[in-house]
Amino acid sequence: MKKLVSQCTVLLTLALLVLPTGSAQANQDDSLYRALGGEQGIQQLVEDLLFNVADDRRIRHHFVDIDIVRLHEKLSEQICELAGGPCEYTGDDMVKSHTGMGVTRADFNALVEALQLAMDDHQISISAQNRLLALLAPMHAEIVNR
Amino acid sequence: MKSIGLIAISVVASTLMMSAEAADGRLLGTGGATNIEGAAGGGLVPWAVISGYSEDDERGGTVALTRAQVDDYRLDVTAASFSYQNRLEISVAAQMFNLENLGAELRQHVFGVKYRVAGDLIYTSMPQISVGALYKRNTRYDIPELVGSQRDSDWEAYVAASKVWLAGPFDRTWLANVTLRATRANQFGLLGFGGDRGDSHQIAVEAATAVFLHRSLAVGVEYRQKPDNLSFAKEEDAMSAFVAWFPSKRVALVGAFLDLGSIAGATNQTGYYLSLQASF
Numbered sequence: 001m002k003k004l005v006s007q008c009t010v011l012l013t014l015a016l017l018v019l020p021t022g023s024a025q026a027n028q029d030d031s032l033y034r035a036l037g038g039e040q041g042i043q044q045l046v047e048d049l050l051f052n053v054a055d056d057r058r059i060r061h062h063f064v065d066i067d068i069v070r071l072h073e074k075l076s077e078q079i080c081e082l083a084g085g086p087c088e089y090t091g092d093d094m095v096k097s098h099t100g101m102g103v104t105r106a107d108f109n110a111l112v113e114a115l116q117l118a119m120d121d122h123q124i125s126i127s128a129q130n131r132l133l134a135l136l137a138p139m140h141a142e143i144v145n146r
Numbered sequence: 147m148k149s150i151g152l153i154a155i156s157v158v159a160s161t162l163m164m165s166a167e168a169a170d171g172r173l174l175g176t177g178g179a180t181n182i183e184g185a186a187g188g189g190l191v192p193w194a195v196i197s198g199y200s201e202d203d204e205r206g207g208t209v210a211l212t213r214a215q216v217d218d219y220r221l222d223v224t225a226a227s228f229s230y231q232n233r234l235e236i237s238v239a240a241q242m243f244n245l246e247n248l249g250a251e252l253r254q255h256v257f258g259v260k261y262r263v264a265g266d267l268i269y270t271s272m273p274q275i276s277v278g279a280l281y282k283r284n285t286r287y288d289i290p291e292l293v294g295s296q297r298d299s300d301w302e303a304y305v306a307a308s309k310v311w312l313a314g315p316f317d318r319t320w321l322a323n324v325t326l327r328a329t330r331a332n333q334f335g336l337l338g339f340g341g342d343r344g345d346s347h348q349i350a351v352e353a354a355t356a357v358f359l360h361r362s363l364a365v366g367v368e369y370r371q372k373p374d375n376l377s378f379a380k381e382e383d384a385m386s387a388f389v390a391w392f393p394s395k396r397v398a399l400v401g402a403f404l405d406l407g408s409i410a411g412a413t414n415q416t417g418y419y420l421s422l423q424a425s426f
Contacts, residue, residue, distance in 0.1 A: 006385055009369040013353040016311065016322035058170075105232070106171030106201040113173070116361065126360065127317035134313035140269035 032135075033085035035128035039076075042085070045118050046075045052114035059110045062101060082135045094142035101146065108144050112136075168396065168426045171201025172232065174361055175392045176267055176310070179400045180210035180423050182334065183256045183280055184225035184239030187306075188368045189214075189402050189419050190386050191352040193323040194276035194308035196262055197237070198229040198425045199395050205230050207426045216406055216417035220244040221336075227258075235260040235278075243336045245289075247412070252336045253285040265307075267321075273309040280304075282335040293378040293410070295338025296345050302329040304352075319358040321366070327352060332376055333409055341375030348373050356390070364390045382407025386419060398423040 036042050050072060054060050063071075080087035091097065112133065119129045178186045178195040187193035189212070198206030205228070212223040225239035237258040244251055260278035267274040283299040284290060290298065304327040314320035328347040330340045340346075350373065356366025367387050374381045388402035402419035409415045 006369040006383055009355055009367045009385070010324075010351065010353045012355045013322040013324055016309065016314065016320055016355065104171075104202045106204065109171060109173050109201065127313075130313040130317050130319055134311075137269055137312055140266075 028084065030084040030086075032083040032128060032131050033080060036079070036083055036124060036132065037122065039080060039085065039087070041122065042079050042083070043072070043076045045122055045124075046072055046079065048118035048121055049075070049115050052117050053111065056110055056114055059107050059114075062103065062107065079132070083132065094139050095146065098143045099146045103144050103146065105144055108140055169198055169200040169204040169206030169229070170395050171204050172199045173268070174395060175358065175364060175390070175398075177206075177208070177229070177425060179390055179398050179421060180208055180212065180225050180227065180237075180239075182212060182214065182221065182223050182239070182241065183258060183282075184210075184223070184227060184237035185258045185260060185278060185280070186227065186229075186235055186237075187323070187325075188354045188356075188366065188386070188390075189388055189400055189404075189421060190368045190370045190384055191323065191325050191354050192258075192260065192278055192280075192304060192306060192327075193325065193354065194262065194265075194274045194306040195267060196229050196232050196235045196260065196276070197227040200229045201232045203231055208423050209426075210421055210423040212419070212421040214404055214417065214419045216404060216409070216415035218245070218247050218412040219406075219409055219415060220246060233262050241334075241336065245410070248289075250289060251286060252289060254335050255283050255285060256335070257281045257283075267308055268310045268312065273307040275305065275307050278304050278306065282331065282339070284335065284338060287338065290332065290336075290338030293337060294341045294376050295332055296340030298338055300330065300335065300339035302327055302331065302347075304328070314357075316357075319361070321354075321356045321358075321364070323354040325352040326350070330373055330375060332373070333381060334372075337376065337410065341377070343377050344373060344375040356388075362392045364392075366390070379411040380408050388419070396425055398425070 074091035078089045081089045177198045181187045185192035186197035197208045200206035207228045210225045214221040222242045227237035229235045239256040241254045258280045262276045265272045265274040280302045287298040306325040308323040311320045327350045350371040352370045354368040356364045358364045370384045384406045386402040390400045400421040404419045406415045
């Protein structure tokens with residue numbers, strides 16, 4: 001029994017280690033877009049995300065003096081497009097929009113947490129939450145420490 | 147035992163003094179738990195994760211209390227770690243091993259260091275890779291010497307690779323870790339190091355896989371190969387099946403079913419493992 005478990009553990013671990021880290025491309029179908037509540041759901045989600053950010057003293061300093069209405073609009077477009085919805089992201093690329101901000105690794109994680117809280121409040125399923133985070137995570141390298 | 151307690155307290159105190167608030171720069175659960183040797187990881191295996199939640203220029207630490215109880219033996223561990231900038235981890239652990247049938251006790255101190263050399267657990271496609279070293283010292287050595295152990299203290303070195311997939315199978319967050327450890331320890335070092343059957347460091351393979359059912363709750367399995375250096379008693383590989391609960395970034399609670407195989411002649415040693423970890 002132990003030998004079977006041990007072999008399974010090692011095989012499973014090795015199998016997971018050769019899996020790609022998660023798609024960097026946007027969703028091909030719109031199932032995630034629908035799970036997030038469509039266009040309206042996403043806009044409400046982003047609104048709550050920004051409220052959570054305003055409450056988070058670790059990162060709210062990054063959001064002072066910006067056009068919050070435009071940020072809300074662009075973030076909603078970006079998430080909608082990534083999730084396979086009928087939107088087109090018309091904002092700047094991640095490098096350009098974050099250059100000079102000095103976003104730290106902890107800042108990035110704090111934003112993830114603000115998004116998780118917003119998704120919890122909107123009762124978004126664990127699957128959909130994980131899928132969205134997996135689509136956003138690859139932006140880490142483009143955003144952090146610029 | 148007392149000196150380890152003092153070290154643990156001073157680690158915690160200095161961590162608290164250096165950072166006005168507890169480190170919280172990493173996502174929940176990403177510091178892992180504390181293994182029986184004091185290193186961040188699962189219960190049995192040291193992973194590539196750095197303990198606590200320190201990130202960027204933060205410092206942090208952990209303190210953990212662990213009990214592992216199998217049929218004829220009990221292991222109690224008190225451990226503390228200091229984590230620096232999500233790069234460096236320094237740990238100490240005091241192990242007390244109770245041989246219930248003999249009414250005897252073995253003790254070991256473990257000093258550990260771990261350094262993250264490459265990768266990020268979540269955000270890079272390559273795994274997070276850390277190298278670590280452990281120095282283990284028996285403080286009660288009469289029994290190990292009797293059964294053929296060659297020395298009462300020794301070094302171990304390991305390299306570990308850990309990876310998290312935010313949306314893996316079933317759209318759940320998964321973690322996998324593989325550790326390669328150079329060791330000649332008998333029963334984790336509690337029965338000394340090296341023996342009549344083998345006295346050089348060998349590479350032991352250790353692995354762990356976990357799935358997060360919720361971001362605060364993970365279940366998984368661990369497996370740890372062990373050398374078999376003493377002809378006195380066969381030593382077998384160890385495994386655990388665990389549940390880890392992270393109610394906040396300050397506390398982690400781990401419960402596990404343990405199968406340690408044959409220990410010093412007593413076969414089929416299975417039982418439970420419970421660990422409480424506080425992070426700063």
